Amino acid sequence: MxxxxxxxxxxxQVSPATVSRVLNGNxxxxxxxxxRVLKAxxxxxxxxxxxxxxxxxxTSDLVGILVxxxxxxxxxxxxxAIQAEIGGPGGRAGGERLAVVCNTGGSPERxxxxxxxxxxxxxxAVVLTGGAIEDAAHQAAMDTKVRKxxxxxxxxxxxxRPPAPETGAIALTFDNRGGGQKLTEHLIGLGHRRLGYIAGPEERTTTRHRLEGHRAALAAHGIEEDPRWTVHGRYDRRSGYEATLELLRRDPSLTAVVAANDSVALGACAALRDSGLRIPEDVSVAGFDDLPFSIDAVPALTTVRLPLAEAGARAGRIAMGREEAPPGGIASVRGELMVRGSSGVPRVS
Amino acid sequence: MxxxxxxxxxxxQVSPATVSRVLNGNxxxxxxxxxRVLKAxxxxxxxxxxxxxxxxxxTSDLVGILVxxxxxxxxxxxxxAIQAEIGGPGGRAGGERLAVVCNTGGSPERxxxxxxxxxxxxxxAVVLTGGAIEDAAHQAAMDTKVRKxxxxxxxxxxxxRPPAPETGAIALTFDNRGGGQKLTEHLIGLGHRRLGYIAGPEERTTTRHRLEGHRAALAAHGIEEDPRWTVHGRYDRRSGYEATLELLRRDPSLTAVVAANDSVALGACAALRDSGLRIPEDVSVAGFDDLPFSIDAVPALTTVRLPLAEAGARAGRIAMGREEAPPGGIASVRGELMVRGSSGVPRVS
DNA sequence: TCATGTATAGAAAGCGCTTGCTGTACCGCT
DNA sequence: AGCGGTACAGCAAGCGCTTTCTATACATGA
Incomplete structure (x- = not known):
C-alpha cells in the first residue's frame, strides 16, 4: 500500500485536515x-x-504545450522557453506545475x-504554438474547444499562432507577412528580379502569410510573378532539396531562392551546390526563423529572426497569469531581418 | 457547472455505472x-x-518523458519517437495516453x-533520456526514486542512459564508448597523431564514455595524450567555438578536433574557419550523434550516427508494455561511423 | 469576572468516478 | 415445469484529498 x-x-497525531493544510500552506x-507533520x-x-x-x-497543476x-x-x-516560465519544478513561486509538451505532428485530429x-x-493552462491549419471545419472545432x-x-x-477571436484565448502572433516582405525586399534591393519561392505545406497560416509577404514585396516593386517560381513542400530540409531541384528545372535562370524556413533553406543550399551553383554568386538563398544552426551554414544564411525564446517566455508568463495580457488580447511579434552571406548581388544575365 | x-x-436513463462501462468498454x-449512452x-x-x-x-494515462x-x-x-509510440492521441489501441515531455535542463534537482x-x-510509465549526472548523492537519490x-x-x-541496476528500470544504453573509439580510430587511420578533444560537461556519463572511447583509441595506437588536448565545455555550438580557439591557442599543431557532439563540432568548424584554417585540409573535424543538420555542414560532418528515433521508438514500446524488455533488462545500442567530408588525411607537418 | 476575540485543530461532507457484488430477465436444457 | 446459465444493469462503497463549518483554548478588554 x-x-x-x-x-x-x-x-x-493530527487530523488529515491539518496535514493537508500544512502541505498546501494556505x-x-x-x-x-x-x-511534526513535516517530519512525519x-x-x-x-x-x-x-x-x-x-x-x-x-484544479490541477498541469499546463499543456501543444507543438x-x-x-x-x-x-x-x-x-x-514556455516551460521555463511555467515553472515546472525549479520555477519560482506558486506551487509546482507540470508542464507537458504534446506533439501533434501537425495533424488536426491529434x-x-x-x-x-x-x-x-x-x-x-494551455499554450498552442505554431501556425494553425486552414480548414474551416477544423478551425471551427478548435475554436469551440478553446472556448470551452x-x-x-x-x-x-x-x-x-494567429488570433482566434471570440474564444477567450490570448494571442502572441508572429508577423510572418511583414518578415516575408522584408526578406524579399532585401533581395530585390540587391537586384534580384527572378526569385523562386519554396513555400511550406498548404493550408497553414504560416505558409500563407510568409508567401503573402513575399508577393507583396514583389508587387510593390512591379515584379510580375511567374507561377513556376513557387513550389510547395514540407517544412524540412529534404523538401527544400527537392523543391530547389524542381525550381531549377522549371527555370534555370532564377537568381534567388527564398525558403519557407531555415531547414528548407539548408536543403536548398545543398541542392544548389549539388547542381554546381555557387551561393550567393550564382544564386542567393534566404531562410526564415534564424534557428541556431543557420549561422553555421556556409555561407551563413540570410534569414528573418523570430524571437522564439522571448515570445515563448512571454506566453508562459501570460499563461501563468504572471504577466498581463496585451491590449485586446492580441500582440504581434515582429521578426528581424538578418543579412548574412547567403544573399548577394545577382550575376548579370 | x-x-x-x-x-x-x-x-x-441508465445508471452511472453503465455509463462508465460504456466509456471504458471493459x-x-x-x-x-x-x-443511448453515447448519444447522451x-x-x-x-x-x-x-x-x-x-x-x-x-491508474492514470499519463506517461512522462524526461529530457x-x-x-x-x-x-x-x-x-x-517515444511519444509516437506512447500513442498519445492517434496512437493505436489501448485508450488514449497523454505523453508529457518534461525539460530538466540538466539540473539534478529538476x-x-x-x-x-x-x-x-x-x-x-516514465522514460528517462540522455546521460546521467555523475554525482554519488544524486545518483542514489535517483535510484531510490526510480525504484519507488x-x-x-x-x-x-x-x-x-546508463543502466541503473537494482531499480527495476529497463535500460537502452547508447554505446558511447564504442562510438567514440571508432571515431578516433578513423582519424588515427587517416594519419592523425595530434588530436584535440572537446568534451561535454564534466560529471556526465555521456561525456565520460565518449572521452574514454577516444582515449582508448589513442592508447591502442600508442599515442600518448597531451593534457592540453582536452577541453571541457557544454553541449552547444558556442562552447565548441570557444573550446576550439582555446585548443588552437594551446597547440596550433593539432591536425584534428573531435567534438562531444555535432553542435559542438559545428562551433569548432566555425572557429577553425574564422582562424583561417581549412577543413579538412588543415584540420579535420568530427562530431557525434549525426543530427539532421550535420550533413549540411560544409564540408559535411564526419560523425557517429546514433539511432535516436529507433531507440526512442523502442523505449516507447517497452514503456507501453508493447515490446518485451531486452534480456537482463539492459540493451546496448551501437552507433555507426559516418565518414564524410570533414575528416581527411592530415597535412604533412 | 464575563463577554468577545483570535488562533488553531478536527469532523465530516463531498469531489466524480470505478467496480465488486447483487439482482433480474430470459435462455435452453432436462 | 423447474433449474442452472448467461447477459445485462444497478447499488453502493470507496479512491485520497480539500474545505466549510464547528469546537476548543487562551488571551483580551471592559
Whole structure:
C-alpha cells in the first residue's frame, strides 16, 4: 500500500485536515504542529496523490504545450522557453506545475484530441504554438474547444499562432507577412528580379502569410510573378532539396531562392551546390526563423529572426497569469531581418 | 457547472455505472444501451473528469518523458519517437495516453522533482533520456526514486542512459564508448597523431564514455595524450567555438578536433574557419550523434550516427508494455561511423 | 469576572468516478 | 415445469484529498 494523508496524520497525531493544510500552506498552522507533520511526511516518504488532490480541489497543476513537431528546434526552443516560465519544478513561486509538451505532428485530429485530453485533466493552462491549419471545419472545432477550455477556467495562450477571436484565448502572433516582405525586399534591393519561392505545406497560416509577404514585396516593386517560381513542400530540409531541384528545372535562370524556413533553406543550399551553383554568386538563398544552426551554414544564411525564446517566455508568463495580457488580447511579434552571406548581388544575365 | 457522469446517466436513463462501462468498454453492455449512452455523451458534450477517474481506478494515462534540453534536436528526436509510440492521441489501441515531455535542463534537482511530480500523478510509465549526472548523492537519490516508481507499478525505461541496476528500470544504453573509439580510430587511420578533444560537461556519463572511447583509441595506437588536448565545455555550438580557439591557442599543431557532439563540432568548424584554417585540409573535424543538420555542414560532418528515433521508438514500446524488455533488462545500442567530408588525411607537418 | 476575540485543530461532507457484488430477465436444457 | 446459465444493469462503497463549518483554548478588554 502507498502512504496516504491519513497515515501521515496518524503518525503526526493530527487530523488529515491539518496535514493537508500544512502541505498546501494556505491556512494557519502552529509552527510546532507543522514541524511534526513535516517530519512525519519525511519519515513516511509520503507523496501526495495528484488525482485525488485535483479531484477534491477541482484544479490541477498541469499546463499543456501543444507543438507541431517537437523534433524541430523551432518548436523545441519555444517549448523550452514556455516551460521555463511555467515553472515546472525549479520555477519560482506558486506551487509546482507540470508542464507537458504534446506533439501533434501537425495533424488536426491529434491537435483536437490533445486538447480534449488536457480538458479532461482540467489543465490549468494551455499554450498552442505554431501556425494553425486552414480548414474551416477544423478551425471551427478548435475554436469551440478553446472556448470551452477558456470557459472552464483554463487559460489559453496562442504563441506564434494567429488570433482566434471570440474564444477567450490570448494571442502572441508572429508577423510572418511583414518578415516575408522584408526578406524579399532585401533581395530585390540587391537586384534580384527572378526569385523562386519554396513555400511550406498548404493550408497553414504560416505558409500563407510568409508567401503573402513575399508577393507583396514583389508587387510593390512591379515584379510580375511567374507561377513556376513557387513550389510547395514540407517544412524540412529534404523538401527544400527537392523543391530547389524542381525550381531549377522549371527555370534555370532564377537568381534567388527564398525558403519557407531555415531547414528548407539548408536543403536548398545543398541542392544548389549539388547542381554546381555557387551561393550567393550564382544564386542567393534566404531562410526564415534564424534557428541556431543557420549561422553555421556556409555561407551563413540570410534569414528573418523570430524571437522564439522571448515570445515563448512571454506566453508562459501570460499563461501563468504572471504577466498581463496585451491590449485586446492580441500582440504581434515582429521578426528581424538578418543579412548574412547567403544573399548577394545577382550575376548579370 | 460541468457535465458529470451522473448527468449523462440521467439523460440516457441508465445508471452511472453503465455509463462508465460504456466509456471504458471493459464490460459487456447491450448495443442499444451503449448507443443511448453515447448519444447522451455527445449531446451533453461530456468530457470525462481525468483526476476523478484516475483516483477511482488508481491508474492514470499519463506517461512522462524526461529530457535534458528540449531545444536540442538530440532530445527532440528521441522525444518525438517515444511519444509516437506512447500513442498519445492517434496512437493505436489501448485508450488514449497523454505523453508529457518534461525539460530538466540538466539540473539534478529538476530531474528529481519531475520524477516526484510524475509519481504524484501516478504516471503509467516514465522514460528517462540522455546521460546521467555523475554525482554519488544524486545518483542514489535517483535510484531510490526510480525504484519507488517501479514498485508502485510505473514502468521506467532509460533511453540513451546508463543502466541503473537494482531499480527495476529497463535500460537502452547508447554505446558511447564504442562510438567514440571508432571515431578516433578513423582519424588515427587517416594519419592523425595530434588530436584535440572537446568534451561535454564534466560529471556526465555521456561525456565520460565518449572521452574514454577516444582515449582508448589513442592508447591502442600508442599515442600518448597531451593534457592540453582536452577541453571541457557544454553541449552547444558556442562552447565548441570557444573550446576550439582555446585548443588552437594551446597547440596550433593539432591536425584534428573531435567534438562531444555535432553542435559542438559545428562551433569548432566555425572557429577553425574564422582562424583561417581549412577543413579538412588543415584540420579535420568530427562530431557525434549525426543530427539532421550535420550533413549540411560544409564540408559535411564526419560523425557517429546514433539511432535516436529507433531507440526512442523502442523505449516507447517497452514503456507501453508493447515490446518485451531486452534480456537482463539492459540493451546496448551501437552507433555507426559516418565518414564524410570533414575528416581527411592530415597535412604533412 | 464575563463577554468577545483570535488562533488553531478536527469532523465530516463531498469531489466524480470505478467496480465488486447483487439482482433480474430470459435462455435452453432436462 | 423447474433449474442452472448467461447477459445485462444497478447499488453502493470507496479512491485520497480539500474545505466549510464547528469546537476548543487562551488571551483580551471592559
Amino acid at each position: 502507498t502512504v496516504t494523508l491519513a497515515d501521515v496524520a496518524a503518525r503526526a 491556512y494557519p498552522v502552529a509552527a510546532s504542529t507543522r514541524d 511526511v519525511d519519515e513516511l516518504d509520503y507523496v501526495l496523490n495528484g488525482p485525488a488532490s485535483a479531484l477534491a480541489a477541482a 507541431n513537431d517537437i523534433a524541430d528546434p523551432f518548436f523545441g526552443i519555444m517549448a523550452s 491537435e483536437l484530441t490533445y486538447l480534449t485530453l488536457l480538458q479532461r485533466q482540467r489543465a490549468a 477550455l477558456a470557459d472552464a477556467g483554463t487559460r489559453v495562450v496562442l504563441c506564434g | 460541468t457535465v458529470t457522469l451522473a448527468d449523462v446517466a440521467a439523460r440516457a 464490460y459487456p453492455v447491450a448495443a442499444s444501451t451503449r448507443d 455523451v455527445d449531446e451533453l458534450d461530456y468530457v470525462l473528469n481525468g483526476p476523478a477517474s484516475a483516483l477511482a481506478a488508481a 535534458n534540453d528540449i531545444a536540442d534536436p538530440f532530445f527532440g528526436i528521441m522525444a518525438s 530531474e528529481l522533482t519531475y520524477l516526484t511530480l510524475l509519481q504524484r500523478q501516478r504516471a503509467a 516508481l517501479a514498485d508502485a507499478g510505473t514502468r521506467v525505461v532509460l533511453c540513451g
